[in-house]
């Protein structure tokens with residue numbers, strides 16, 4: 170294989186010779202080109218050797234590119250265990266009915282209602298404030314059958330939500346959004362992220378977002 174790319178590595182030898190600055194065209198090369206043109210008038214001549222070289226180099230590039238892709242992908246950090254990924258919020262026997270657990274990494278509350286588990290995004294559906302859980306305030310309608318204390322109470326404009334995330338008082342236009350919950354063995358897993366949040370018109374015991382215990 171020639172060392173100089175202009176001498177045939179990437180271009181046909183006669184084109185490379187013609188392209189060389191100040192190079193005189195060899196009579197034998199000119200004769201060969203003329204013979205090729207006469208043999209196949211009107212057709213672009215592409216030497217088979219060049220085609221094979223390009224195919225060879227293309228294959229090498231494909232292999233190196235695939236290897237680099239795998240190598241870099243291995244070291245690229247995948248998002249797990251933080252907001253935007255899947256979070257293990259605890260175990261199924263950790264909470265009793267009526268308990269609410271804050272999960273800061275996922276920006277949600279895990280609410281244990283009689284029917285199962287709900288993951289409520291702490292972002293207020295009104296104007297986006299973080300809604301705190303107030304366990305010393307009176308329980309709101311909807312919770313009275315299984316809890317006496319506790320509610321979600323937004324400090325910005327006073328929206329108040331029960332343990333299902335249902336808006337009971339205040340200006341919020343809908344219940345708190347919910348993240349999908351799955352129970353894997355005894356682990357409760359929550360799929361977080363703004364694009365995963367489910368917007369509801371109402372939330373209660375029949376909500377499909379409740380992972381049944």
Ligand code: FES
Nearest residue numbers: 293295296323326
């Ligand atoms: S942002 Fe929560 S009530 Fe307005």
